[in-house]
Amino acid sequence: MKGLLKRLLDAFxxxxxxxxxxxxxxxxxxxxxxxxxYVFGSATLMCFIVQVVTGIALATRYIxxxxxxxxxxxxxxxxxxxxxxxxxxxxxxxxxxVLMVGIHMIQVFLMxxxxxxxxxxxxxxxxxxFLVIAMGFTGQLLRWDQTAVWATVVAAxxxxxxxxxxxxxxxxxxxxxxxxxxxxxxFFAFHVFFIPxxxxxxxxxxxxxxxxxxxxxxxxxxxxxxxxxxxRRYEKLLEEKGEAFWPDVAWRDMVFAALxxxxxxxxxxxxxxxxxxxLPNPSLLASDPRPDWYLTWYFxxxxxxxxxxxxxxxxxxxxxxxxxxLLVPVVGSRGERxxxxxxxxxALVILIVVMVVAFWIEGRRSPWSPDFGAKPLSVATIxxxxxxxxxxxxxxxxxxxxxxxxVAGQGGQRGxxxxxxxxxxxxxxxxxxxxxxxYNMPAFAGILKPAELDDLVSFLRSRRxxxxxxxxxxx
Amino acid sequence: MDExxxxxMPPGSITPERRKFLAWLSIGLSSLIAVLIGAPVVGFILGPxxxxxxxxxxxxxxxxxxxxxxxVRVSFVDPSPMLWAxxxxxxxxxxxxxxxxxxxxxxMNCSHLGCPVRWLPQAQLFMCPCHGGVYYAxxxxxxxxxxxxxxxxxxxxxxxxxxxxxxxxxIE
Numbered sequence: 326m327k328g329l330l331k332r333l334l335d336a337f338x339x340x341x342x343x344x345x346x347x348x349x350x351x352x353x354x355x356x357x358x359x360x361x362x363y364v365f366g367s368a369t370l371m372c373f374i375v376q377v378v379t380g381i382a383l384a385t386r387y388i389x390x391x392x393x394x395x396x397x398x399x400x401x402x403x404x405x406x407x408x409x410x411x412x413x414x415x416x417x418x419x420x421x422x423v424l425m426v427g428i429h430m431i432q433v434f435l436m437x438x439x440x441x442x443x444x445x446x447x448x449x450x451x452x453x454x455f456l457v458i459a460m461g462f463t464g465q466l467l468r469w470d471q472t473a474v475w476a477t478v479v480a481a482x483x484x485x486x487x488x489x490x491x492x493x494x495x496x497x498x499x500x501x502x503x504x505x506x507x508x509x510x511x512f513f514a515f516h517v518f519f520i521p522x523x524x525x526x527x528x529x530x531x532x533x534x535x536x537x538x539x540x541x542x543x544x545x546x547x548x549x550x551x552x553x554x555x556x557r558r559y560e561k562l563l564e565e566k567g568e569a570f571w572p573d574v575a576w577r578d579m580v581f582a583a584l585x586x587x588x589x590x591x592x593x594x595x596x597x598x599x600x601x602x603x604l605p606n607p608s609l610l611a612s613d614p615r616p617d618w619y620l621t622w623y624f625x626x627x628x629x630x631x632x633x634x635x636x637x638x639x640x641x642x643x644x645x646x647x648x649x650x651l652l653v654p655v656v657g658s659r660g661e662r663x664x665x666x667x668x669x670x671x672a673l674v675i676l677i678v679v680m681v682v683a684f685w686i687e688g689r690r691s692p693w694s695p696d697f698g699a700k701p702l703s704v705a706t707i708x709x710x711x712x713x714x715x716x717x718x719x720x721x722x723x724x725x726x727x728x729x730x731x732v733a734g735q736g737g738q739r740g741x742x743x744x745x746x747x748x749x750x751x752x753x754x755x756x757x758x759x760x761x762x763x764y765n766m767p768a769f770a771g772i773l774k775p776a777e778l779d780d781l782v783s784f785l786r787s788r789r790x791x792x793x794x795x796x797x798x799x800x
Numbered sequence: 801m802d803e804x805x806x807x808x809m810p811p812g813s814i815t816p817e818r819r820k821f822l823a824w825l826s827i828g829l830s831s832l833i834a835v836l837i838g839a840p841v842v843g844f845i846l847g848p849x850x851x852x853x854x855x856x857x858x859x860x861x862x863x864x865x866x867x868x869x870x871x872v873r874v875s876f877v878d879p880s881p882m883l884w885a886x887x888x889x890x891x892x893x894x895x896x897x898x899x900x901x902x903x904x905x906x907x908m909n910c911s912h913l914g915c916p917v918r919w920l921p922q923a924q925l926f927m928c929p930c931h932g933g934v935y936y937a938x939x940x941x942x943x944x945x946x947x948x949x950x951x952x953x954x955x956x957x958x959x960x961x962x963x964x965x966x967x968x969x970x971i972e
Binding site for chain 2: 390391392393395469474475478479481482483485491492493495496497499500501502503504505506507508509604605606607608609610611612613614624627628630632635636693694695697723724725728729739762764765766767768771772
């Protein structure tokens with residue numbers, strides 16, 4: 326039996342040379358000292374494999390029909406055997422993939438691995454970065470709950486701002502002029518066929534170039550890249566000190582990949598997939614759509630931008646970012662690689678990371694969103710149970726002031742905290758502000774009756790730090 | 801490209817001119833195949849861009865169901881529902897009765913980025929949950945990032961019923 330198997334394998338190898346090719350690939354020499362910084366690319370690949378495998382499994386139950394997808398998601402999450410775990414793995418696989426892509430990109434940038442002769446591999450990486458984000462976004466929409474529906478509209482509205490092609494491009498996203506039967510199937514096809522096919526294609530080129538140009542050696546300060554001498558120097562390095570990729574180097578990739586998969590499975594089990602929102606019924610307007618975590622920072626950017634430059638930003642910023650990323654290896658194809666001698670590059674990465682994290686934190690807080698869930702202030706907070714101050718407090722809630730202004734830790738954060746507004750503004754100041762409105766505040770002149778205005782001002786005047794000033798006779 | 805190729809061209813029996821012709825013939829036929837397969841595919845995918853929306857009026861209630869000065873949510877089926885769209889074919893508008901026979905139907909979408917605005921009847925304001933856009937009762941911008949007033953849908957009264965023309969998702 327053993328002899329027969331060997332003969333079969335030998336015959337197969339004689340005809341295909343597959344084992345030789347794979348062996349040569351696995352044992353290809355890599356520069357010494359690559360270490361743990363080099364594991365993020367393979368970790369990204371591992372996440373992609375998780376996504377493909379779990380995605381195929383989910384697709385065996387999923388129905389890409391606007392009328393059924395939500396119920397199918399409920400079924401997969403709550404009833405299907407291991408469906409909860411699988412959805413969680415797909416979600417956290419996507420999350421870690423975005424994270425790994427980001428870290429891999431930072432590592433490649435900081436170590437100058439994008440320089441000669443690896444410029445084109447940087448370009449394929451940039452393209453795949455955007456494809457991964459597109460996968461994340463279309464994946465969120467396949468949940469087809471209330472948030473997904475509104476996220477689709479928000480995406481279409483943003484695309485609609487592009488000059489000339491905005492309208493047709495937005496209609497292309499929606500699959501027509503309205504949100505409906507064609508919308509979800511479109512996203513499904515993109516998420517499951519079109520974008521993954523592109524990722525596979527670019528991944529093949531990416532890996533081919535890794536083999537063709539070799540894994541970049543760890544940068545050495547004071548040893549700049551010169552295209553005239555680089556290849557000779559690199560080949561000499563491999564000849565003299567090269568290590569076999571398998572298993573001398575690959576073991577680190579495997580250790581880290583195993584760790585990544587364990588984290589995905591553990592998070593999927595203990596945290597679970599994101600909860601489904603309400604029904605995907607666009608006529609239900611009590612919705613509060615939010616993007617998945619990796620786009621939360623962009624959600625914040627859109628809220629905090631000066632309104633006058635918003636459209637320009639939406640249209641131009643992605644184009645500028647793409648052009649800049651593609652130009653990185655063109656501008657810096659030679660020269661110093663070590664981050665120690667590239668302080669501006671290090672500063673740029675720190676700036677970008679800090680900005681993204683800061684916007685992300687703001688996006689999580691989203692203080693610009695009205696707090697529709699704010700409860701009426703309690704008597705204890707108001708300080709009285711009747712009279713103009715009390716009536717003003719009721720109006721403060723009913724007229725929506727509380728959705729944007731906080732009092733004693735209760736209410737929205739869009740406008741200034743009014744807990745001690747009585748110490749800052751006079752009754753006249755308040756009246757002018759309320760009647761005329763201001764930046765980001767509506768004018769209530771046509772909304773409040775004179776008596777209501779008086780009550781509201783009485784209430785606000787009573788908001789003072791010192792309780793001794795609080796009284797009901799401020800009217 | 802040929803200079804860079806390390807594989808020498810086998811001598812064969814074909815003349816260089818014929819070889820050139822055959823190469824261009826193959827490239828031309830490959831392009832034809834790509835067009836024959838690609839054109840219907842691209843047309844099919846882009847088809848929705850060229851499909852016209854039928855002019856569809858949806859009754860949303862009797863005139864007397866709406867009080868003068870009030871704004872209420874009305875839901876109706878979108879103008880091009882597909883059988884498999886389910887609840888996604890539902891859409892809505894904020895209907896305001898201005899006078900005896902005058903109605904305004906505001907799109908539910910914030911003119912900023914399309915999120916669903918909410919009507920706060922006591923405050924007489926529309927508010928958007930996403931980026932804090934605020935509109936007055938007449939749909940004009942009161943605060944926040946919206947670049948323009950709320951979009952409006954055509955409204956008419958037929959046989960005592962208020963009808964709204966079901967329209968495309970407003971995108972500008």
